[in-house]
Amino acid sequence: MPVPMPHPYAESRPLPPYRALFAVDAKDFTGLPAAQHGPVSQLIPQLVEQALERSGLHQLRDAQRFPANTGDGVVFGFDPVHLPFVLWPFLGVLDGVLGSYNRQAVGPRIRLRASIHVGPLPDGGEPGDGNGTARNDMHRLLDSRPVKAILAAASEEVTHLAAIVSDRVYEDVVLGAYTGLHPDRCVEVAATVEGKNFAQRAWLYVPSPSGNLVRAGLQPREEIQDAGPTGPTEAQGKRPGKDGSGNSQHVGEGAAVMGDIGGDFTYTGPSTTYRGTNQHWGSGDNVAGDKRAGAGDHQ
Known part of the structure; x- marks a missing residue:
């Protein structure tokens, strides 16, 4: 039937x-x-x-x-x-x-x-x-x-x-x-x-970030420049993903760092340079922070 x-x-x-x-x-x-x-x-x-x-x-x-x-x-x-x-x-x-x-x-x-x-x-x-x-x-x-x-x-x-x-x-x-x-x-x-x-x-x-994901999140630009700890910013207390502030990250394709990350970060890659807390990427292997890893770190 x-x-x-x-x-x-x-x-x-x-x-x-x-x-x-x-x-x-x-x-x-x-x-x-x-x-x-x-x-x-x-x-x-x-x-x-x-x-x-x-x-x-x-x-x-x-x-x-x-x-x-x-x-x-x-x-x-x-x-x-x-x-x-x-x-x-x-x-x-x-x-x-x-x-x-x-x-x-x-x-x-x-x-x-x-x-x-x-x-x-x-x-x-x-x-x-x-x-x-x-x-x-x-x-x-x-x-x-x-x-x-x-x-x-x-x-x-x-x-x-x-x-x-x-x-x-x-x-x-x-x-x-x-x-x-x-x-x-x-x-x-x-x-x-x-x-x-x-x-x-x-x-x-990602329950257990690792490799480049962790390395990028450990190097906020203020620590590199001032060798001092970075305190939480006002934006960190805002709800992510709602008003374009806080820890919200927007990734088109590629990898991203997650976790409790604050401050202003720098990513420098083969074809992309990015500065800022909120992240809007198009493609590639994207991470937040100061990426200084060699090719051997990618798996």
Whole structure:
């Protein structure tokens, strides 16, 4: 029996329930030998489940909606009531679980990109549950240039997870102060995907910044010039991303530094020179601070 196909705007119909979405993809999965694809595909869900357990999210672990193994990652829906706890502490715990595994693993390192989104999705026990625009956007965020670039720019020894949070989740959960994740730990980016008609405002969060990301944040220009500590500025107390002041960073493509960073920073690269606290970049491997690293620091 054919499934009835609704005609857009022909009539009103009930809105599907809002479902939060979480997905992870493994960095460089396709570069692994074919013999390792199967074991890694089984390992990633186990590491995610372990992090949920350690975060105390037993209810979420047992109540996932339309879960799927994507081969190089996992995706599942859940009740949005759990969103604050997925942002904090789960993402940090997952980063720690990955780090512990990578330090003792004899196989390939597992470094993940994660995306978090929310929106209306069908969830009535039917085969097509979980499919819709919100899920499509969540996968686009996961594949977007900023989150790929920042994981590539960080040290594989320290940074095991980079997360991208949709603007809807950021506005409702982070700026709403329902989570322990402070806005100053997030960096605004323009999420785009090569070859796709997709561009959305989103927010990057890296639980364990490293390499050039940390080095840049440790060298405010005042310390270099005056050899003295830099105190917080008036702009630091303002809500990021709202009035063009504070710690807000705007990145088109490439990597960015996140964390509690204040003062006036300088970035000097092969083709870009930038000064200022608020950051608006177009492309490239972008960091805030005084970037004086050699080629060997990029991974």
